[in-house]
Amino acid sequence: MxxxxxxxxxxxxxxxxxxxxxxxxxxxxxxxxxxxxxxxxxxxPTMAEWESAIAFLTATGQTCTDTRQEFILLSDVLGVSMLVETLNADRAGTGATESTVLGPFHLTESPVRELGADIDLVGSGEPCVVSGRVRSADGTPVPGAVLDVWQASAEGYYDVQQPGVQPPGNGRGLFTADAEGRFWFRTCVPSPYPIPTDGPVGDLLRATGRHPYRPAHIHFIVSAEGHAPVTTHIFVAGSDHLDSDAVFAVKKSLVQDFDETDDPSLAREFGVPNPFRQARFDLVLNPERS
Amino acid sequence: MxxxxxxxxxxxxxxxxxxxxxxxxxxxxxxxxxxxxxxxxxxxPTMAEWESAIAFLTATGQTCTDTRQEFILLSDVLGVSMLVETLNADRAGTGATESTVLGPFHLTESPVRELGADIDLVGSGEPCVVSGRVRSADGTPVPGAVLDVWQASAEGYYDVQQPGVQPPGNGRGLFTADAEGRFWFRTCVPSPYPIPTDGPVGDLLRATGRHPYRPAHIHFIVSAEGHAPVTTHIFVAGSDHLDSDAVFAVKKSLVQDFDETDDPSLAREFGVPNPFRQARFDLVLNPERS
Incomplete structure (x- = not known):
């Protein structure tokens, strides 16, 4: 009417x-x-429904703190974050590693670490080596590319969610690729985890019968002079919830094997116990458009 | 794309x-x-624009308190409140007094007052008598109809905006119409006033070059058994900003004369100094649909 x-x-x-x-x-x-x-x-909407919407938005704002961003979480579970991220990536052109959402936990600066460092400061999970090369779309390596890396602990929590339990910077590292564009670091194999459900977004998920889980992943923001940066995840092949990510962020090309590796000399080289899990993939950037 | x-x-x-x-x-x-x-x-949107939107919504939620509702204000200045209110009124059928927005200041219960009472507890403005009859759409009076009334002071502030300056309940009253549906009360003539501009909604108005003013008005929620309630304002004819209300809430039928009245015996009857201002209008409810 x-x-x-x-x-x-x-x-x-x-x-x-x-x-x-x-x-x-x-x-x-x-x-x-x-x-x-x-x-x-x-x-x-009835007036009562409008009032519920006002109350929901207000509670969402009031749930935000220095270490929690409930409006990003809301944008995530409604697929808005993923849509915005992908439209921007499309604009940057094809050829690069596909993008996915930033997520609500990129709230602190990752500590600068040397290549090969372990970002799992508490040694809780299954040891794992992540390595590869940052390349430009034409295949040439990108020396000095910067990789901002963050992930949840093997128990499924980010450092900022567990102050006092995890040291600040656990699961995070800011790495600089070497002269051949190579990167490598140690961590634990990430686990699937639920997004926080004790706020308004949790109420929304319960009301809609949706589970809060995300498949296991490691976050990356890769940037380099003269290139468009890429915000993405690498997902662990075989993880639960790959087909029903609570924030709609899975793209097929981002799923990578984290293979069990039995190679004592390689283990010694990386400084991990043998056997260990290993993920190897390249990250590809597009040249910046002029 | x-x-x-x-x-x-x-x-x-x-x-x-x-x-x-x-x-x-x-x-x-x-x-x-x-x-x-x-x-x-x-x-x-670019990622930076999306981040601005997240920050704006977060700040809007965090500006809300027990006595301030910035999300209602946002809904108001985007015309959403007025649209929702009008769609609901349309659904209730024509014939009743037109509705308009609730506004963000209906946060406290209005004190119960006797017919004829003065809701201007500080005596700041031009004395005024408001009177009329609550009628059903077919013209029959509605005895015992309840009128929840609230307005800003002559300086343009609601009681909840000036704790310590205005006593709680200033400008507010909950009246019960008499056996013939009649109501009357004293107040001061309201003034135009700016909606609060020290929060995110004020930033939005400045960025869009919009003024924050509302034309002078008195709020009413009229309800009675067997009838659909009406949430509305009565606007003061001749007020500034009637054609550019910051919240898009003016409807022509709601503008009423507040006439200067020189009638010593009527002034004595109402208990106001002569001359005084007087607004007389009926408020019309639709029977509830079965």
Whole structure:
């Protein structure tokens, strides 16, 4: 049902944005108003439903702290983060490693570490070596590429979720690829874990009958001069929940084997007990568009 | 630009809602996901823009307190509150007094007052008598109708905005119409006032070159057994900003004269100094649908 007033109000709000100094802000806000009003007109919320929505958004904002970002989590479980990330990656062109979501746990700076360092400071999980090469789309290595790496512990928690249990920086490292673009570091094999469910986003998942689990993964942001950065994960092949990630972030090309390796001399070289798990993959960047 | 992944993700998120126990919640969330993704696909936000949006929503939630509701204010300045309110009123049928927004200041219970009482506890403004009758759509009076009334002071602030300056309950009253549906109370003539601009919504108004003012008005929620309640304002004819209300809440039928009245005996009857301002209007409710 729609009266003259309810069809005019959208135009009135869009018109009120005419004085916006930044043309891009005006464009985005105008589109927001149109789509938001379309949603309201389609669903015709009762006043009680509107009040529930206000209360939900308020609680989501108030759940955020220095170490927790519930609005990013909401964006994640609604597939918005993944859509934004992918549209941006598409704009950067094909050829690079596919992107996926940043996630809500990239809140602290990763500590600078030497190649080969162990980011598992508590030694809780199955030892693992991650290695590969950062390449440009044409195959040439990218020396000095920077890899920002973070992952949850073998128990499924990030350092910021367990202050006092995990030392700050556990599971995190900022690595610089060598002169041939190579990188390698030690860690534990990550585990699937639930996103935090003790806030409004948890209530939403329960109400929709959705599980909160993410398949096992390691986060990467790879950047290098003259190249477009890539924000991605590497997922552990065979992990649970690869087909039902709570945040819709799995892309097939990002799933990698973490093979059991029995090679005493390689184990000695990397400084891990034999046998160990090993993941080897290249990370590919596109040259920056001029 | 749209790849297979970015078109599939919307379907994947909508499908993930299949287990929602409440069919109405499933319908609303499905529509939310579709419209939100359409907005993202149309505007293709950069990651920095997405981060700004997350930061804005977070700040909006964190600005809310027991006496301030910044998300309602955001809903108001985007015209969403007014759209929801009007769609609900349309559903209740025509004939009743038109509705308008609740606004963010209906946070405390209005004190019960006798008909004729003065809700201006500080005596700051121009004395005024508000009176009329609550009628059903067919013209019959509605005895015992309840009128929840609230307004800002002559300086343009609600009691909850000025604890320590205004006594709690200033500008508020809960009245019961008499056996003929009549109501009358004293107050001061309200003034136009700016909505709060020291939070994220104020930043939004400044960025869009919009003023924050609302034309002078008194809020009413009128309810009675067997009738659909009406949430509305009465606006003061001739007030500034009637054509550019910051929250898009003005409807022509809600603008009423607040006439200067020179009538010593009427002034004595109402207990106000002569001359005084007077607003007289009926409030009309629709019978509840069975």
């Amino acid at each position: 729609s009266t003259a007033f309810t069809s005019d109000i959208t135009g009135a709000v869009v018109d009120s944005l005419e004085g916006t100094a930044d043309p891009r802000l005006r464009e985005v806000l105008g589109a927001l108003v149109r789509h938001l009003h379309d949603f309201v007109r389609e669903t015709e | 749209s790849t297979a992944f970015t078109s599939d993700i919307t379907g994947a998120v909508v499908d993930s809602l299949e287990g929602t126990a409440d069919p109405r919640l499933r319908e609303v969330l499905g529509a939310l996901v579709r419209h939100l993704h359409d907005f993202v696909r149309e505007t293709e």
